[in-house]
Amino acid sequence: MAEPAPLAGFPPEEALGRLLARLGHEGGRQAFRDGLDPGPDRMIEALEDRGLQGRAARLDSRDLAYLERPTLVELREGTWVLLLDGPSGSFSVETPGGVRTLDPEALAERISGRALDLSPALPPGATxxxxxxxxxxxxxxxxxxxxxxxxxxxxxxxxxxxxxxxxxxxxxxxxxxxxxxxxxxxxxxxxxxxxxxxxxxxxxxxxxxxxxxxxxxxxxxxxxxxxxxxxxxxxxxxxxxxxxxxxxxxxxxxxxxxxxxxxxxxxxxxxxxxxxxxxxxxxxxxxxxxxxxxxxxxxxxxxxxxxxxxxxxxxxxxxxxxxxxxxxxxxxxxxxxxxxxxxxxxxxxxxxxxxxxxxxxxxxxxxxxxxxxxxxxxxxxxxxxxxxxxxxxxxxxxxxxxxxxxxxxxxxxxxxxxxxxxxxxxxxxxxxxxxxxSREPDPRPRRDSPTPGPVPAVLEDVGFRYTPSSPWVLQGYDLRVDPGEKATLAGPSGFGKTTVLRLLAGLHVPERGRVRVAGRDPREVRHDLVYLPQFVRIFGGSILENLRIYACGAPLERLMEAAGPTGLQALVDTLPMGYRTLLPPGGRNLSGGQRQLIALTGALASGRPLLLLDEALANLDAAHAAPLRTLLAQGPWTLVSANPGEPGGTFR
Ligand SMILES: Nc1ncnc2c1ncn2[C@@H]1O[C@H](COP(=O)(O)OP(=O)(O)OP(=O)(O)O)[C@@H](O)[C@H]1O
Missing domain, CATH: 1.20.1560.10 (ABC transporter type 1, transmembrane domain)
Known part of the structure; x- marks a missing residue:
């Protein structure tokens, strides 16, 4: 097959400047702070600073037609072009050499798959x-x-x-x-x-x-x-x-x-x-x-x-x-x-x-x-x-x-x-x-989250019940976990361990008292924490895709670094397709322990300063669990984990 004719793009700062100019704003180049990766996240921040909305999108050639234009699309070699409205059935792209018209196939061959999606969010309103x-x-x-x-x-x-x-x-x-x-x-x-x-x-x-x-x-x-x-x-x-x-x-x-x-x-x-x-x-x-x-x-x-x-x-x-x-x-x-x-x-x-x-x-x-x-x-x-x-x-x-x-x-x-x-x-x-x-959504996480370094997790005089008519699960409950501390919640079934973890994860809000992570409402610092529920869910897709979800989008090198010590690498080495092995929704072709291993490896690679783990090793055998326990105890993170305890066990 003949090589497609070369198409050059703009470096990210230049591309963003041109996009902002087309959208009626100035100063795209100053959008990037020194030393920061000028990738889509920074581009989106620069848009948000100007009251615009955007999101990084992964797309294939069929999605191109649905992008709100003008927008930016990344080429395979890492530069960006402006996607503009083109004549029917084709696309116009602005490049350093001027505006060119390409048919969808020609453009699809050249894009990396990353783009800025500027399609409008659903506007606010009561009805x-x-x-x-x-x-x-x-x-x-x-x-x-x-x-x-x-x-x-x-x-x-x-x-x-x-x-x-x-x-x-x-x-x-x-x-x-x-x-x-x-x-x-x-x-x-x-x-x-x-x-x-x-x-x-x-x-x-x-x-x-x-x-x-x-x-x-x-x-x-x-x-x-x-x-x-x-x-x-x-x-x-x-x-x-x-x-x-x-x-x-x-x-x-x-x-x-x-x-x-x-x-x-x-x-x-x-x-x-x-x-x-x-x-x-x-x-x-x-x-x-x-x-x-x-x-x-x-x-x-x-x-x-x-x-x-x-x-x-x-x-x-x-x-x-x-x-x-x-x-x-x-x-x-x-x-x-x-x-x-x-x-x-x-x-x-x-x-x-x-x-x-x-x-x-x-x-x-x-x-x-x-x-x-x-x-x-x-x-x-x-x-x-x-x-x-x-x-x-x-x-x-x-x-x-x-x-x-x-x-x-x-x-x-x-x-x-x-x-x-x-x-x-x-x-x-x-x-x-x-x-x-009409339901009020949770607050958006703050821009400065994740907080660098380990964070404290605190419950002060917390009173919580699931509904106004159900019994109190927690009353006057206090917990203070200092930055970097590893705390274990132990107690019999139904004691409230999961409830405490979910309060710290911001999934529930206490009726009385307050919950703080890094000194804030956990919903505002969602990027500071990762919570693994008792029964982790495997999503339909490859092992790598699942790892990325649990690692909250951490870079590939960090995932690979974490996979060796946790034992996931040893498991992946036995699979012919390795990390590309496809898992059905629910991950039924894996054992319960293997599912936990994927989730835990992701969580450890996430780099989030607070780990909230609900019986995260419960399905792993002793030989796999022991090194993980050591790993969890050694990391820089703050850790709150729940373990099933005997009746009368301690509940911190
Ligand atoms: N969604 C819910 N709605 C109503 N009540 C709930 C809900 N989830 C939990 N509860 C109740 O809250 C109490 C504490 O439950 P929780 O799951 O926190 O206990 P646990 O200590 O984690 O138990 P286990 O060790 O069995 O997981 C229980 O009495 C349970 O019935």
């Missing part, structure tokens, strides 16, 4: 609408295109009745061939334009749903993950999936429907005016019948919404149970109780299907009634118009034009009703998303 609205308004060009396309689509619908009347009432009776040609050409052009504008409309809606999907959904998940731990813990997976589904539906619905509904309403009104101008009596009948139809349809919508609310709850429970069934399969098979679990799931599934069936029947009935009434209206109109035609009080062109207008009016009207119904029906799912979005 779902308040959060999504600014994201749409940030795309004024597309919104304008969408509005114009919808407006033209509907206005063209007025051209068809006018040309119909022209042909039937004037061109044909008078035998005016030029008028006939004009009418037919008008009809043809209107139809072609309708198809073309419809296509533009779909493209803009697609643009919104794909472009916004990235920032809106990532923003939603980001917010959800920043929600307090007890809140997330109290939600089932099913609840979270429904909330996410509701959010995605709102995102899809808003651009197409909200803009559409205003225009449909406006155009419906215009059609009605034109209809009244032609046949006032028949127009009044149509208006009354459609208005009367709206009332039962919306009442039915309310019933549907209530059913949907129950269905959302039932589906959340069903999803939760299904996930539990799959993740707990070893226990179920071990105890031979799969059939029982299946019965529980079947019961919930039946409830969901029952509600779905009732809703579908209601839908069918309402569609049938709407269809029948509109057909009856059309037939009635036809008969009424036919009789007046025979009397000679109406021209055929006027009748056909009126029929076209009334069909435009009813479809505009039905579009409005349909949107109202969709919003009503989606309300319960939207409420689930809203519940998450």
């Amino acid at each position: 779902l609408w308040a959060r999504l609205k600014p994201l749409f308004l940030r795309q004024p060009r597309s919104l304008l295109q969408l509005g114009a396309a919808l407006l033209m689509l509907q206005a063209l619908a007025l051209v068809l009745p006018a040309t119909t009347a022209l042909i039937l009432d004037r061109a044909l009776p008078d035998g005016a061939s030029s008028l006939l040609a004009l009418g037919v050409a008008g009809m043809f052009l209107a139809t072609v334009h309708q198809v073309w504008i419809g296509w533009i409309q779909e493209r803009v809606v697609l643009f919104f749903s794909t472009r916004l999907a990235v920032s809106a959904e990532r923003g939603f998940l980001e917010h959800a993950l920043r929600c307090p731990f007890p809140f997330l813990q109290s939600r089932t997976l099913g609840d979270l999936l429904q909330a996410f589904g509701g959010f995605a539906a709102a995102r899809d619905l808003l651009p197409a429907r909200t803009v559409g509904v205003f225009l449909s309403g406006a155009m419906g009104f215009l059609y009605l005016l034109a209809m009244f101008a032609l046949l006032p009596g028949a127009s009044l009948v149509i208006l009354l019948v459609t208005a009367l139809l709206a009332l039962p349809t919306l009442a039915l919508g309310r019933v549907q919404a209530r059913l949907q609310a129950r269905q959302v709850e039932a589906a959340a429970r069903e999803h939760g149970l299904l996930i539990e069934l799959v993740t707990g399969i070893a226990t179920l098979k071990g105890s031979g109780t799969e059939a029982r679990a299946l019965d529980r799931w079947r019961g919930r599934r039946r409830a969901v299907l029952g509600l779905e069936l009732t809703r579908s029947r209601l839908n069918l009935a309402s569609d049938l009634v709407l269809g029948l009434v509109s057909q009856a209206l059309a037939i009635g109109l036809f008969i009424h118009g036919g009789l007046r035609l025979l009397e000679g009080s109406l021209k055929p062109g006027t009748l056909f034009a009126f029929l076209q207008l009334s069909s435009g009016f009813t479809s505009s009207f039905l579009a409005v009703v349909h949107t109202a119904l969709t919003l009503l029906i989606l309300k319960p799912q939207l409420a689930k998303a809203q519940e998450i979005l």
Whole structure:
């Protein structure tokens, strides 16, 4: 294969300066402090200093299209280029040699995979609408295109009745061939334009749903993950999936429907005016019948919404149970109780299907009634118009034009009703998303965390219980672990060891007293600590990827340095793919001890000044655990570990 033509980039300071200049800010070069690695983290800091938001992204060639532009993309040799909006289907990049246009494949071959993702975060706001609205308004060009396309689509619908009347009432009776040609050409052009504008409309809606999907959904998940731990813990997976589904539906619905509904309403009104101008009596009948139809349809919508609310709850429970069934399969098979679990799931599934069936029947009935009434209206109109035609009080062109207008009016009207119904029906799912979005997230970690050197960990007169109605787990509890000290919490099961560690990790907040790490609220200094829960989770991916997670992104050399003494290297040496060995979610192809070894090696390599370990060696055999114990005792970190103790054991 031929080598791709060389592409040179800017050094990071220069690239950042150019990006900031394009974004209307100055002084990119001064962004880097002396001696600091001018990598993406520093670039992001420099952006944040100017009130901009960004994040380092790992991407493959397919993700390039979703990057908010202008932004910076790293080339394989470590320099950076500015990614700009290019002609359709290609990218423009600014390089020291000027702006070049490249097709996606050519650019993909040259990038390292690192980029700055400047796509907007989900804006703050009390309601779902308040959060999504600014994201749409940030795309004024597309919104304008969408509005114009919808407006033209509907206005063209007025051209068809006018040309119909022209042909039937004037061109044909008078035998005016030029008028006939004009009418037919008008009809043809209107139809072609309708198809073309419809296509533009779909493209803009697609643009919104794909472009916004990235920032809106990532923003939603980001917010959800920043929600307090007890809140997330109290939600089932099913609840979270429904909330996410509701959010995605709102995102899809808003651009197409909200803009559409205003225009449909406006155009419906215009059609009605034109209809009244032609046949006032028949127009009044149509208006009354459609208005009367709206009332039962919306009442039915309310019933549907209530059913949907129950269905959302039932589906959340069903999803939760299904996930539990799959993740707990070893226990179920071990105890031979799969059939029982299946019965529980079947019961919930039946409830969901029952509600779905009732809703579908209601839908069918309402569609049938709407269809029948509109057909009856059309037939009635036809008969009424036919009789007046025979009397000679109406021209055929006027009748056909009126029929076209009334069909435009009813479809505009039905579009409005349909949107109202969709919003009503989606309300319960939207409420689930809203519940998450209205939750105050945990504070962001401070910029100066991690603190250099070991830090103290302190609980002062702490009172904690899981809910206001449950018993106190800790009351007047004090613990002081000095910088570099190694402390062990020992005590029988249920004593509160995990609770203390989670308080220190900032996952829970005490009801009384205070918890301090490095003299601060642990949530503010999250980068000062690493907490390993009792049952560590292995994520789907390679051993290296898991190590990186537990090592909080520490550099590769530090991981390799830690892996020798912990014994992980010896384990990896036995695997044909070494650190690239793929692990399934949950790491079921590893033993419990091996999973702990990966997590612990990561934690030791993290360089975080406070380690919080919950029975971190419990699954390791004595031969593996002994050197790890020595290692843990020797490091510069402050260590708080929990070990199961005999009843009556000490609980520091
Ligand atoms: N999420 C929770 N909601 C309500 N109560 C909880 C929750 N987690 C723990 N508890 C209760 O808090 C108490 C202390 O639990 P904790 O897990 O801290 O004990 P532990 O000393 O770590 O026990 P073990 O050695 O068995 O892990 C227990 O009575 C437990 O029932």
